[in-house]
Amino acid sequence: MSFLDRQHTIAPAGYSRWLIPPAALAIHLCIGQVYATSVYKNSLVAHFDASLTAIGVIFSIAIVMLGVSAAILGTWVEKVGPRKAMFTSACFWAAGFLVGALGISTTQLWLVYIGYGFLGGIGLGIGYISPVSTLIKWFPDRPGLATGMAIMGFGGGALVASPVSRQLMALYDPTYDPADSGAIASGSAVAMLFVTLGVVYFLVMMLGVFNVRTPAPGWKPDHWDPRTVKPKSLVTTANVSAANATKTPQFWLLWIVLFCNVTAGIGILEQASPMIQDFFREGGTSLVVGSTAAGFVALLSLFNMAGRFVWSSTSDYTGRKPIYMIYLGVGIVLYLLLSTVGASSTLLFVVLAAIILSFYGGGFATIPAYLRDLFGTYQVGAIHGRLLTAWSAAGIAGPLIINGFLDARGTPGELVAADYRPALFTMVGVLAVGFIANLLVRPVSERFHEPTRPEPEPEKQEVAK
Template identity: 50%
Template sequence: MSDFFSKSRITAKPGYNRWLVPPAALSVHLCIGQAYAFSVFNNPLTRIIGVTESAADDWKLTTLGWIFSLAIVFLGLSAAFGGKWLEKVGPRLTMFVAACCFGGGFWVAALGVCLHQIWLIYLGYGVIGGIGLGLGYVSPVSTLIKWFPDRRGMATGLAIMGFGGGAMIGAPLSVWLMDVFKSASSVGVMEAFLLMGAIYFVSMMIGALTIRIPPPDWQPANWTPPLVADKMITQAHVHIDQALKTPQFYLLWLVLCLNVTAGIGVLGQASVMIQEMFKGSVTPAAAAGFVGLLSLFNMGGRFFWSSASDYLGRKNTYFIFLALGAVLYSLVPSMGLIGNMAIFVLLYALIMSMYGGGFSTIPAYLADIFGTRYVGGIHGRLLTAWSTAGVLGPVLVNYIREYQIAQGVAKAEAYNVTMYIMAGILVLGFVCNLLIKPVHEKHHMKHDDFDELDGIYPNTQKEAS
C-alpha cells in the first residue's frame, strides 16, 4: 500500500501529456471550494428541532458562524504544517488524506446534526474538514508549477480558479439535496451532509489517483529557462526551512495578508452594503445577484490575472492589485453618495477580480523567488496570512460600521471610513511589494544538499509538451 502512494509510483514516464494534470487538480479544488457556499446551511441548521421555524433549543446564527471560521483557521494551519510533508510524500498521498478529511468531515458533521451536538459539527466540518481543505488546497499547486515552468501563473490559475468556482457547484447542490431529503421531521441537512461527503470523497480520489509528478528538474521541449538577467526568477532552490529565514517570505506574507484583508472584509458584507448604500433601490434578490456577480469575477480573476502575470511579471501584477485596488476603494464612497450604482458594481467587480487574482498569483510568485522544489511547503506556510486576514478583514468592516452607526452616522455612509482604511491597507501592501528583492545566494541549496535533504539529485530532462 505504501508503494501505491509513493512518489516513484506517480512519477510520469517519458512522453506523458502534462495537460492531463490540470483536470486532476480541478477535481480536488472544485470540491474544497464548497467551503465558500457553507452559508446555505446556516438557516436550515437554525431549525433542526423546530423544522419549520426555530425552536428554543435550536442553534443561533452566532453559534453556527464559528463552523466556517474554524474551517478557514484549520485550512491555514494544516497547509502550514502539511506543506513540508507534501514535499516529502508527494501529492497522491496528500490528496488521499485530504479526501478522507474533507469527506469524513461531512460525515462527522452529519452525526452532530443527528445528535444535535454542535461540538461534533465544529470537529467534523471545522477541524477535520478544515484540515482536508488545507491539504487539498496546496497539494495540486506545487505539482502544476513543476509541470508548467513556462506558464506558472496560468497553471496555478487553473487550479485555484476551481476553488473560487466550487461554491457555484456546492451552493445549488446543497440546496437541491436539502429539498430532496426534507420532510415533516427533517430539514434535510443530515442526509445532505452524508451524500455530499461521499460525492466529494469520490471526486477528490479521482484526482489523487490520476495525479502525476514530473521527473526531477523536468523541462518542456523547446523551452529555455529565463535568462539569469531576470533577477526576479531564480534558477536556484531554497529549502522550506531556510525560506523562513529570509525577509522575502515575510514581505510576501504581508502582501498576501493585506490584499486579502481588504477583499475578504467587504466580500462578507457585500449584500448588506449595497442595500444600505442604495436604500430602496436594491431588493434582497438583487443583492443576492450582486454577490453572485462578485463570485464570478472572483473566479475569473483567478485565471485571468495569474495568466497575465506570466507576461507582466509577478511583482508588477501585484503592483496593479495594490495600486489600482487602493484607487478603486477610494472611489467607492463617492459612487454611493452620488447614487451611481452601475459604477459602484463595476468597481466592486474589479476589486473582487484582483482579490481572487492575489490567491492564484502568489504560488507562482513564490516559485519565482524561492524555486520550485519546495514551493508547495512554502506556499502552505504562507497561507497562514489567509487565516489572519480571514479574521482581520471582517472584524475591521463590522466593528468600524457598528462604531460609525453608534456615533449617529447614517447606514448609507457607515462604510466610507472603512473603504478609506482598506485603501490605506493596500498602500501599505504596495510598499511591502516594492521592498521584495531576489533572495541572497547564501540561502540557496547546493547540489550536494539535494541528496542529503530529500534523496533527489538534479537531473535535467526534457519531454514533449
C-alpha cells in the same frame, strides 16, 4: 495502498501535462465549497438557536486550520507526493462533512466545530497546496498559468456549490424556497446536505487522486530550454528550503502582502448580499430584492474565479511584483470609489465590487508563482503552506473589521451606505500597507540558497506536450 506512493506517480513516457490541471481542479472545486457556507448559515442559526457570530466561528475555524495544516504539513506534502496528499485531503474533507452532519442531527454545535471546522479545515489546507507545486513543476515555462489553473477551481467552488446546495435543501425540505436568499431550511435538510456533499466530494476528489502525476526527473517541456530564458532580477535559478525561506525578509513581506490583499477582499465577500441591499436602501426599504442580491453574490464568485486565472496568467508577462502593484494600488482607488460614490449607481457598485474580487482571487493564484520566482521549486509547496497562515489571520481580521464597524453603526437590515464607509476606509489603509510591503521585495540573498547539485539528465522518453 502502495499506488499512493510518490514513486508510483511518476508520469510514463508521452504523458500529457495538460491532464494535470483537471486533476487539480477536481480537488479545488470541491474544497472551494467553503466559500458557500453563507447558503445555509441562517438555517444553522435557526436550528441551533445561536447567534450569527457563533455560526460564523465554523468558517473561521476552517480557515484557521487551512493555514495551520498547510504550514505544518507542507513539508510532508512535498515528501510523500501529490497523490497521497490529495487522498488524505479527501478523507479529512469528507469526514468533516459527516461529523458536521452528526452534530447538526444531534443539535451539538461543538461537533460541527470539530467536523467541518477542524477536520474539514485540515482537508482544506492539504488539498489547497497539494496540486500547486506539482503544476509548477509541469509548467516551468508558465508558472502563473499553472497556479491560476489550479486555484481558479477554488474560487469557482462556491459558484457550483451555492445553487446545488439550495436545490438539495429544497429536495430534503419541501418548504424551503431555493429562490429566496433569506429562506430557512430545516436542520434535518442541512444535515442531509452535509452527508450528500461529503460523499459526492470524496468521489470527485478521487478522480484527481487517480489522475495526478509528477514529471520524471530532468523532464522539461518540449522546445523549452531554461538557458534561453532572459534573466529577471526577481526570478532565481537557485533553490531555498522551506526552513530557510521563513528566515528571509522576502517571505515575511509576501506574508504581509497576502494578508492585506485577503483582508480587504474577504470583507466584501463575506458581506456581499447584505452590502448591496444596504447600499441602496431608501426610507428604510432596500431597492434590491433578495434574488438580485443572490445574483450579485454569484457574479462576484465568477469574477473571483476568473481573476485567479486571468490575472495570474497575465503575471507571466508583467512579472509578479508589478501585478501585485496593480492588485493593491488600483485596489486602493477602487475602495475609495466604492465608499464615496458606490451608492450613486447600482451598475457602478457592481463593477467596482467585481473588479475588487477579481484582484482578491488573482492575489491567491499569483502568490505560488511569486514564491517560485524568489525561492525556486525545491520546496515551494511547503513554503506556500507556511505563507497561507496569512490567509488564516486575514480570515479572522477581515470579518472582524467590517462586522465590528457595522455592529457599532446600527442594526443589520437597517444599515445604509454611509455605515460602511469607516470599514471601507480601513481597508484602504490595509491595502496601502500591502502596497509598501510589495515595493520592498528584493531578490533573496545567496546565503539562503541550497548547495548546487548536478542537474539530472532527462530520461530518454517522448517529451510530454
